Amino acid sequence: MAIYDAASLSGREINEIIKKEMDAKITFTGVNGQRFICDGMKDKLVTVDGVAGNASGAYMDSGELSVIGNAQDAIGDTMNGGRIFISGRCGDATGYAMRGGEIYVGKDVGYRAGIHMKEYGDDKPVLVIGGIAGDFLGEYQAGGLIIVVNTERAACPLGEDYAAGMHGGKIVVFTDCQPAPRAGVQVREVAARDIKEIEEYMRRFCTFASLDYSSEISRKAYVLEPMGRNPYKRLYVNN
Amino acid sequence: MLEGQVRIPSGCAVSGFINKDRTLTDGSRIIKSIACMHDRSNGLGGGFAAYGIYPEYKDYYALHVFYDNSEVKAECEKFLDKHFDIVNLSKIPVRKTPKITDEPLIWRYFVKPLPTKLASSQLDEKEFTVKCVFKINSYIDGAYVFSCGKNMGAFKAVGYPEDVGEFYRLDEYEGYSWIAHGRYPTNTPGWWGGAHPFCLLDIAVVHNGEISSYDANRREIEMFGYKCNLQTDTEAITYIFDYLVRKIGMSYKEACDVIAAPFWNKIQAMDKADRDYYNYLRRNFDSLLITGPFSLIIGHEGGLIGINDRLKLRSMVVAEKGNTVYMASEECAIRAIESNPDVVYAPKGGQPVIAEVEYGI
Numbered sequence: 383m384a385i386y387d388a389a390s391l392s393g394r395e396i397n398e399i400i401k402k403e404m405d406a407k408i409t410f411t412g413v414n415g416q417r418f419i420c421d422g423m424k425d426k427l428v429t430v431d432g433v434a435g436n437a438s439g440a441y442m443d444s445g446e447l448s449v450i451g452n453a454q455d456a457i458g459d460t461m462n463g464g465r466i467f468i469s470g471r472c473g474d475a476t477g478y479a480m481r482g483g484e485i486y487v488g489k490d491v492g493y494r495a496g497i498h499m500k501e502y503g504d505d506k507p508v509l510v511i512g513g514i515a516g517d518f519l520g521e522y523q524a525g526g527l528i529i530v531v532n533t534e535r536a537a538c539p540l541g542e543d544y545a546a547g548m549h550g551g552k553i554v555v556f557t558d559c560q561p562a563p564r565a566g567v568q569v570r571e572v573a574a575r576d577i578k579e580i581e582e583y584m585r586r587f588c589t590f591a592s593l594d595y596s597s598e599i600s601r602k603a604y605v606l607e608p609m610g611r612n613p614y615k616r617l618y619v620n621n
Numbered sequence: 622m623l624e625g626q627v628r629i630p631s632g633c634a635v636s637g638f639i640n641k642d643r644t645l646t647d648g649s650r651i652i653k654s655i656a657c658m659h660d661r662s663n664g665l666g667g668g669f670a671a672y673g674i675y676p677e678y679k680d681y682y683a684l685h686v687f688y689d690n691s692e693v694k695a696e697c698e699k700f701l702d703k704h705f706d707i708v709n710l711s712k713i714p715v716r717k718t719p720k721i722t723d724e725p726l727i728w729r730y731f732v733k734p735l736p737t738k739l740a741s742s743q744l745d746e747k748e749f750t751v752k753c754v755f756k757i758n759s760y761i762d763g764a765y766v767f768s769c770g771k772n773m774g775a776f777k778a779v780g781y782p783e784d785v786g787e788f789y790r791l792d793e794y795e796g797y798s799w800i801a802h803g804r805y806p807t808n809t810p811g812w813w814g815g816a817h818p819f820c821l822l823d824i825a826v827v828h829n830g831e832i833s834s835y836d837a838n839r840r841e842i843e844m845f846g847y848k849c850n851l852q853t854d855t856e857a858i859t860y861i862f863d864y865l866v867r868k869i870g871m872s873y874k875e876a877c878d879v880i881a882a883p884f885w886n887k888i889q890a891m892d893k894a895d896r897d898y899y900n901y902l903r904r905n906f907d908s909l910l911i912t913g914p915f916s917l918i919i920g921h922e923g924g925l926i927g928i929n930d931r932l933k934l935r936s937m938v939v940a941e942k943g944n945t946v947y948m949a950s951e952e953c954a955i956r957a958i959e960s961n962p963d964v965v966y967a968p969k970g971g972q973p974v975i976a977e978v979e980y981g982i
Contacts, residue, residue, distance in 0.1 A: 415657055415953020433953050451964065454951055455936050473952070473967065474936055492967050493933045517933065517970065541969075542887075 383439040389430055393417040393435060400426055415454065420447045423464070436473075439466045442483060455492070460487045461507065463496070467590055471513065480507035480526060486587050489513040493541070494521055499551060500526030510587045517541035529580055529588040530585060531598065532556045545606050553606040554580055560604055566613030572603040622885055632935065633817075633829040634661035634782070636949040637800035637872060637918040638958075639925040641979045643671060644944070648791025650958050651799040657784035658950060661829075662782040665811025666804025667785035668777025670768070670818045670825035670920050671796035679772040681708055681731040682750050688726040689763030689812055695925060697764040704753050713776075713789065718786040725813055729774075747822055747867065752846075754821070759848050765814045770823035772923065777802075777816035785816075797978065800920045802827035806947035814851055819859040823922040824864070828855040828883055830935045833913030833944035841908035861909050873921070877928050877973035878902055880911040884931065918948050924977035935971030940965045 384405040388396055389412035396410060396419055406426055413419070413432030415495045422441040427448075431580035440459035456611035459478040466485045470593050477485050480612070482505035490513035497518065507514050507526035514536050520528050523545065532539035532555070539557050545567045554560060554576060563569045577599060588595040630858070636654045640646060650784075651669060655894050675683050677697045688694040701707060709731040734749045742749050754766045768775035773796075776789040782803040786792075790867070802817035818825040832838065832854040839849045839857050843866070848861040858880070865876040904908070912932030919926040925950035929937050940947040940955045940962035947955040952965060968974050 414956050415951055417660060433956055434953070435953060446829075447680065453951055454953070471965075473938070492936075493970065516967070 383409060383541070385409045385411065387411050388399045388413045388416065388430075388432070391416065393419060395598075397421060397423075400428060413451075420445075423439070423447070434468070438553070439464075439485075441497070451548065452489075453487075458483065461485070462505070468469050474516070477507065477509040477528075480509065481505055482507050484508040484510070484586070484592050485584065486510045487512055488591055490515070491519075492516045494518045496523055496526070496553075497521045497526070499523050499526035501551065504536075508583050510583055512587065512591055514539040515541060515544070516544055517543050519544040520548055520551070520553050521545075522547040522549070525559055526551045527580065527583070528553045529583060529587075530555045531591075533585075533591065533593065533598075547614070549608045551607070551613075552579075554603055555605045556598070556601045558602050561606065564606075565617070567606055569604055569606050572605050576603075576605055626639060627927065629739065632661055633695055633805050633949075634658035634803035634887055634950045634954070635801070635827045635829050635916060635918045635937075636947075636954045637827070637925055637927070638943050638945055638947045639672075639798040639918065639976050639978070640918075641945070642795040642944045642975060642981075643847050644799055644976055645794050645795035646799065647793070648799065651801045652783050652786035652791060654947075654949065654954045654958045655786075655801040655803055655919060656781075657954045659781060659783070661950060662803030663805045664781045665779055665806050666777070666816035667780050667802065668775060668791070668804075668816040668818050668827070669782070669786060669791060669799065669801045670775045670827075671791070671794055671973060672773045672798040672822060672823075672922060674774055674794045675731070675772050678709065678731040681733050682769055682771055683774050684730040684754075684766050685713065685768035685776070686757075686775055687765045687767060688728065691726065693761060693763035694726055694728065699760050700757060701730060702739050704735060704749075705730075706735055707732050714793075715788050715975060716790050718784060718788055719789040721780045722777065724788075724829070745757065746750075749864075751821060755846075755848050759850060761941045763852075763916075768820045768825075769813060770820060770825075770922070772823070773823055773920075775801060775818050775820045775825055777818065779811055779813055779816060779885065798925055800825060800827050800918050800925070802829075807831055810852060810865055812852075815853050817854075817855060818920070819851070819856045821863045822867070823920075824859055824862050824866075824904050825920040826855055826859045827918050828858060828915055830915030830917075830930065831913055832857065832911055832915065834911055835906055835913075838911060838919065858911065858915075858917065858919075861911070865906070865909070866921075872879065873919070873924070873926055873975055874973060875902070877926065877975075879906045879909050881928055881931050881971035881973075882910050883971060914972030924975065926973055926975050927968065928973040929968065929970045931971035938967055939974050944979070946974075948974065 388410040393416035409429040415435040417435035419438040434453040444464040448467045455473035461483040463483045471489040476495040493516040817827040835854040916935035916937040
């Protein structure tokens with residue numbers, strides 16, 4: 383494994399090292415807010431010790447970015463593939479317009495996580511949130527899967543205006559308190575087919591967060607999904 | 622084409638911290654913090670405000686003034702002489718750097734209203750000072766008082782904030798509370814007066830965002846004697862806080878609940894006490910509601926406030942360590958000066974974080 387001290391490196395310099403380094407495993411220590419780390423990355427396994435800056439992991443194609451610490455805004459923006467692990471909390475707009483790949487956040491995420499996630503064919507993005515989510519979770523979600531694990535067992539792990547304008551994909555929330563339905567979005571208890579769908583990602587999250595899979599997956603959970611194919615067709619005009 | 626005639630979209634950086642026990646910290650720390658967010662600015666404005674820096678003149682208003690030339694300076698000093706007792710005047714000391722150019726004349730005056738003038742004006746001391754400052758800024762072309770509080774001061778320029786801090790030798794000042802701004806002007810020109818913070822008496826405001834309600838806010842606040850003539854939206858926020866807190870007598874919490882009042886549907890869902898409170902504020906002060914994206918840090922002699930717009934369309938992170946509270950656009954700006962905070966969190970939209978000094982002023 384190649385190790386670099388990033389304290390005096392810019393985000394651009396970090397990415398140049400990632401591109402040129404022959405060793406596929408690279409660790410950067412002393413990272414504090416450098417932006418765009420691992421943007422557009424392919425195949426490498428990068429560990430960041432510190433705070434990953436805005437839009438780290440954006441356009442990532444494959445490989446893995448692990449952050450030991452917190453991350454700032456727009457992590458995994460328009461990500462295509464690969465995996466991102468954040469041990470701490472994330473800022474706003476985590477997984478913004480994700481098109482593929484997986485993001486696992488150990489703790490809370492800020493506002494607008496998973497905003498406008500989308501899927502096509504085999505490309506299906508997944509965002510797993512260990513803690514709680516800020517307002518506007520899954521705003522305009524068009525596809526993909528968001529899981530709120532709520533490891534701390536918060537009474538209400540969703541903020542306000544969750545799933546606003548959601549028209550595709552699925553949000554699974556582990557909570558004892560059933561979220562209220564929203565215009566165009568229905569809420570139901572989790573079913574066996576949902577468990578099957580989330581199993582792979584929940585197992586991976588539990589391994590990452592050192593949790594027991596069977597006790598997490600057996601908790602009460604609810605599913606939020608759009609009502610039908612065009613839930614808002616009468617919202618503005620009667621067409 | 623000049624900057625200001627063309628729209629450059631982006632964001633700014635804000636950072637601030639307060640030692641609630643009033644321990645003094647020199648300016649190098651806040652420079653280190655704001656420098657960490659260099660990429661959020663474009664070199665067209667940087668500035669700082671510091672509290673507790675003039676203990677030897679703490680009973681005098683410290684006027685920081687930009688002049689275009691020495692004729693304007695003479696004219697302004699004539700005005701100051703007529704209205705104030707000037708106990709000290711000097712150039713604000715600067716350190717020449719190639720990164721800061723085209724500086725105006727930058728002067729500092731420690732003043733007290735002349736007792737006879739004050740008595741005949743029938744105003745209190747603060748209102749008298751504010752009136753004089755607006756008079757200079759509106760009628761003496763080429764003179765701009767950009768800071769007029771007691772035992773505090775603003776320092777601002779066109780440039781990157783870390784260079785502005787170096788230019789003003791902020792490492793030589795010691796304050797208990799500091800705020801900083803790196804500017805990336807979007808809709809308004811980058812000029813020395815347009816750099817943040819915007820100050821009136823002890824209030825200093827730094828702002829990341831843009832106010833959609835600017836014109837409604839400006840029209841309302843100008844009815845109370847404030848003049849918005851600095852070609853930027855942020856000055857309106859400073860005047861709104863001065864109006865609500867100093868003139869109306871609101872607490873800073875109440876003033877925050879005016880500028881970032883909850884949506885009507887959220888108010889209707891509250892219990893009666895909260896519903897009555899927010900209904901009262903929205904009905905009576907609706908034109909001072911600020912819409913559009915913002916993250917703000919507001920400094921005053923008694924504390925520091927951080928607040929986002931209701932929808933949280935800009936970023937803000939808060940941290941605490943012992944007696945010190947930190948607020949910044951990005952977590953890295955806090956970790957650059959406090960690597961091991963006790964707690965780090967992102968406040969919710971519209972919910973102010975209010976840090977106050979721990980004993981009376």
